Amino acid sequence: MPVAEVVRHMLDAYPREFNVDRPLLVRCIEACADCSEACTQCADDCLSEHSVQELVKCIRLNLDCADMCATTGRVVSRQTEYDANVTRAVLQACITACRSCGDECERHGDHGMEHCRVCAEECRRCEQACQDLLAAIG
Amino acid sequence: MPVAEVVRHMLDAYPREFNVDRPLLVRCIEACADCSEACTQCADDCLSEHSVQELVKCIRLNLDCADMCATTGRVVSRQTEYDANVTRAVLQACITACRSCGDECERHGDHGMEHCRVCAEECRRCEQACQDLLAAIG
Amino acid sequence: MPVAEVVRHMLDAYPREFNVDRPLLVRCIEACADCSEACTQCADDCLSEHSVQELVKCIRLNLDCADMCATTGRVVSRQTEYDANVTRAVLQACITACRSCGDECERHGDHGMEHCRVCAEECRRCEQACQDLLAAIG
Amino acid sequence: MPVAEVVRHMLDAYPREFNVDRPLLVRCIEACADCSEACTQCADDCLSEHSVQELVKCIRLNLDCADMCATTGRVVSRQTEYDANVTRAVLQACITACRSCGDECERHGDHGMEHCRVCAEECRRCEQACQDLLAAIG
Numbered sequence: 001m002p003v004a005e006v007v008r009h010m011l012d013a014y015p016r017e018f019n020v021d022r023p024l025l026v027r028c029i030e031a032c033a034d035c036s037e038a039c040t041q042c043a044d045d046c047l048s049e050h051s052v053q054e055l056v057k058c059i060r061l062n063l064d065c066a067d068m069c070a071t072t073g074r075v076v077s078r079q080t081e082y083d084a085n086v087t088r089a090v091l092q093a094c095i096t097a098c099r100s101c102g103d104e105c106e107r108h109g110d111h112g113m114e115h116c117r118v119c120a121e122e123c124r125r126c127e128q129a130c131q132d133l134l135a136a137i138g
Numbered sequence: 139m140p141v142a143e144v145v146r147h148m149l150d151a152y153p154r155e156f157n158v159d160r161p162l163l164v165r166c167i168e169a170c171a172d173c174s175e176a177c178t179q180c181a182d183d184c185l186s187e188h189s190v191q192e193l194v195k196c197i198r199l200n201l202d203c204a205d206m207c208a209t210t211g212r213v214v215s216r217q218t219e220y221d222a223n224v225t226r227a228v229l230q231a232c233i234t235a236c237r238s239c240g241d242e243c244e245r246h247g248d249h250g251m252e253h254c255r256v257c258a259e260e261c262r263r264c265e266q267a268c269q270d271l272l273a274a275i276g
Numbered sequence: 277m278p279v280a281e282v283v284r285h286m287l288d289a290y291p292r293e294f295n296v297d298r299p300l301l302v303r304c305i306e307a308c309a310d311c312s313e314a315c316t317q318c319a320d321d322c323l324s325e326h327s328v329q330e331l332v333k334c335i336r337l338n339l340d341c342a343d344m345c346a347t348t349g350r351v352v353s354r355q356t357e358y359d360a361n362v363t364r365a366v367l368q369a370c371i372t373a374c375r376s377c378g379d380e381c382e383r384h385g386d387h388g389m390e391h392c393r394v395c396a397e398e399c400r401r402c403e404q405a406c407q408d409l410l411a412a413i414g
Numbered sequence: 415m416p417v418a419e420v421v422r423h424m425l426d427a428y429p430r431e432f433n434v435d436r437p438l439l440v441r442c443i444e445a446c447a448d449c450s451e452a453c454t455q456c457a458d459d460c461l462s463e464h465s466v467q468e469l470v471k472c473i474r475l476n477l478d479c480a481d482m483c484a485t486t487g488r489v490v491s492r493q494t495e496y497d498a499n500v501t502r503a504v505l506q507a508c509i510t511a512c513r514s515c516g517d518e519c520e521r522h523g524d525h526g527m528e529h530c531r532v533c534a535e536e537c538r539r540c541e542q543a544c545q546d547l548l549a550a551i552g
Binding site for chain 1: 332333336337339340343344346347350351354356357359361362364365366368369371372373375376
């Protein structure tokens, strides 16, 4: 089942009110799950390339971005006793991690590295989803 | 985008051969992402219930299961220099965590706790997906 | 063995140069490990209290802080192809998470909740260690 | 402060009884923190080596082992509503991950790769600490 559906079912069952824009929240959680997965696999794909030496920066940023997306997905999934300062700072860190990783992956994607191309797309999507949620939070 | 699609794109781009059954692998990675998310939200939902005192065991198992599913999703996502012993042991631990958490969530789901009902379903699905991948690995 | 010793041994063995102030780096990695552990245990301790209902906010912030400290510890542990933007944003998010969690734990610590008192101390220490590393990075 | 001290302070403040052998528990939690850190740094060190191509298996097992140790440290840190089946399965998976990673690191450590030598030691120590806790649980 898509993660977004799981998120929607769980949000429907949330026992209190919550103020966050629901579709933006769902999209952000899904984008974090997607990007964390893409980065974990891209790091692994890079390790299998003959040109691994040239992909060291990509692997490093993949690992950072996978960790940061996983943490962000968890933090924004929690509605109880929501703390706007924490959510904002975490989203900002995730945006930065996605941008750095996306930039690096894009460079290799432009030179035919297909997993980097796909991963760059997920980084851009996650960066945008975090930006949108951040803007909605204010 | 569903996590399963991200996984498929990334597996298409994997530079080496891999021996694992592809559809079972995709389903397992997606089920781990779903279950980790469901457990993170179920713990949070339980914290917002008036009856939180009675849900302490559920929260605890949700936290364990969320962590174990996240780790399992990462380990099985890595194809490079695959180590069957590690994969097997990690899948077995994930199966056990999903079963314990699923049993506890089901008890509360049967008493009208909707988020526990949904979470129990994800635990069962993840347990099954890990079992199927484990059987395929042999 | 203390984590700080492991970190020192590993930094001694790092094959390239790195520019970060070594003692500040070691202290930050250790503080992240300590605070992540304290928060994981504090959430668990709160779940075992009769007054769990009043500790819901504390548990929620413990979970966020544990996740954010774990990710920060990993990001700052990586020296290869260091990206100052990512490190800075991650440290800032960690500082914010530690401050919110520390404030909430302190309130309960002042009312006799010993695990919250200890956890608040670790949050303050980690916040400071991240601040110091951030200042050194510039 | 060493993680072991944080753990001891937090266990002193735990509001209920717990049955696990205290020194074995403290040692296991500390060993998981140490090994997770060592593996995170060893993967990063390997990425900085000229011979990164020959260290791909080491990096992959480092990543698995770091994730599994982090999850194990969290699961065994939780005392509330302790579930022996989950703890056992998680410890077993951690033992397997530490053994595979320790074996691979040792091979490179024997050939002068100092960070692999240190990391292998932490893997052995963590494997033993998990074995001891597993034996005590029965």
